[in-house]
Amino acid sequence: MTSTGSSSSSRATGSGTPRPGGAAPLAGRTVSRIGYGAMQLERLRSDRAAAVALVRRAVDRGVDHLDTAQFYGDGFVNGIIREALGPSDDVVVVSKVGADSDPGGPRPLRPAQRPEELRASVEDNLRSLGTDRIAVVNLRRLDAGPGLRAEGDQRVDLDDQLAELTRLRDEGKIGAIGLSSVTPDGLRRALPAGVVCVQNAYSVVSRDDEDMLALCSAEGIAWVPYFPLGGAFPALPKVVDEPAVRTVAAALGVTPAQVGLAWLLHHAPNVLLIPGTADPGHLDANLAVGGIALDASSLAALDAVRSRSADVRL
Template sequence: MTTADGSRQAPGGTATLAGRRVARIGFGAMQLVHRPRPAAGPDTAMVVLRDAVAKGVNHLDTAQFYGAGACNALIRDALHPFPDDLVLASKVGARDDGAGLVPAQRPEELRAEVEANLVGLGVEQLAVVNLRRLDAPPGLSADGDQVVDLDSQLAELTALRDEGKIGAIGLSNVSPGQLRQALPAGIACVQNAYSVLDRSSEPLLDLCREHGIAWVPFFPLGSAFPGVPKVTEHLAVVKAAASLGVTPAQVGLAWQLAHYAQTLLIPGTSDPAHLDDNIAAGSVRLPSGTVAALDHLAGSLD
């Protein structure tokens, strides 16, 4: 969407990521190639990507291991040459060995994944690289030689930053203690599971608030993983949505935006209509009473 002077309007307003202003509603690209049902074809995927950028999204979250490079290839084909204000954030800590995802936690593997992202996207620098730790669920777990100390990983990412191959370092799936350990390296953002129904990462979010670090929650509406409640199915969320004339998903996303000014959302989709719904969540303003009621839902499965 554009403003009266022709500039693009930032969905959800703006916040800071790696020293750059980005729309608070970004785009997570994983669903373009990974879905419970077949992913979108390349033509539809490229339409979604171009539409997102045209409507003000300027923070894309991707990884070379999404679809064994297919996701990055889609982004490159759809958007290259990239707009000057587009912030490309990628993730390392796993790789696709041809049969599926496997851990890739060793420093030399982190470097190899950064290099693969650069080639896959056709860029000289990644604005942000998020280190996905595999110490705890969900997803892959590290064992054997994949159990690597955080300081060794940060040293490699810092070297890559000094070389100009990455602009900033982020963390994913970490504990408050790990974030404290990493702070001297300079951390731009943290990605952890977090929703109105799962606030187990609240102490980590408080630490991000203390240091002004961007918060990029994954599973903001729950997930298909066993034991992870779905925000859109909770009765209180459904009722709030009906009272406001919006969708339950928009209520869940709007609650995230209201909870911390440096929250950046990266909802993903391969459906152009769903993209519009996600972007529209940035315009939803929850009444204070609704926010207060939602704040007390954590752990409820009613």
């Protein structure tokens, strides 16, 4: 399912298919700059064959970076990935911990920040993915970004969490450590642990983390934005509503969503995209973003967009 071998400079997958968006490093590997975020596969719960086919479609088109989590569909999404990928697929599967599914609770997720919970989540991911090693595991912190917040005994010191993930890495159960929804101070504290990627909410209209992106660039850390088009929560601004984005899209004959993703690829070389979808046509549109060229005037107009992000919680 996943390889943790040495990096390759090839700009194509093992099958010779070009990598969408080109190639960039992640955890000692070379991966497609446009990957696939698997969260929306849960929408295909009633059609398992369609979900498996969608993952295969992405991989067959050169995607070799999949982002998932055990708490996506309470293991359903991991099961789809396990079924879709075969032993010969050289795909980097990245998962995350820090929350657990809570189907009977007031929210679909509950915090799971304690070190023993992080370990249990890694074990759950290993079982549902059917592997003995996960290439990268992201720690989803709950003190920044949209979504859950940690309270009570779920307020855990970052150093204690990193110590547990480091033990799991030393045991060979995970290949590398990433961070999700991390603050600038948290990232700096975590650097000695060997962080390989950061997943924060970030888009052309939500750029409060620009300094953190620059730090990641300097440290050779992949920047993997989630909500790259905004709008996942009511208070989050939507990239497709931004006038500058719509103007550039009209001039190029592409969609505003494609422009928003293309800007991210142009903005920094260490950006890796993981747009998600449950629709094959939408998947193809996302992968086509790698072929969109933004000229100097278009980039200047998009760079001038002011961040309109807001602190959003579930």
